[in-house]
Amino acid sequence: MSIWAGLVAAFGTVGMVIAGWFAARATRAAAAATAEATAAAAQAQAAPAQRAADLSVLQATVERVDKENGELRTRQSRLESILRAFSLSADRWRRQMEQAGIEPEPPHPLVEEYNRTGV
Template structure:
């Protein structure tokens, strides 16, 4: 069975529209992820400053959550 050129063209148009939509969504997600990573780095830096201030004031902060410790060790 042979697919007619018009059916192929319609299938191609659907595929191209889908690829454009997925590319746009991926771009938006990448932007959000980059913003979130920047926020996480800024928050981590801020908390580290606060912990340093506590240490200098003789106040021992509670231990960090294991996920925070892992992030501090690996950056991931």
């Protein structure tokens, strides 16, 4: 019986070593899975904050562009008004010169185009 006892002890020892190896492997796999889950949870928690930051930057940009557009439209409208007023004044001066018998210089081609099209 001592042979059987020796064989059982030997197989028991080999079994314990194999079981230990499987346990170590499972522990490493569990640690890796836990690390991945922790990283995923951290990223999921950070995503709404990042989106909120992105949204605030986008809103600030839109507000700035809207303000600049408003300023440019106002400026363009004012320049168009000045151009119309100057064009009317120059036309009046041209007519006065013709009435006085003075032949004015021909207008610049861009002025002729503006008088013709209004643009």
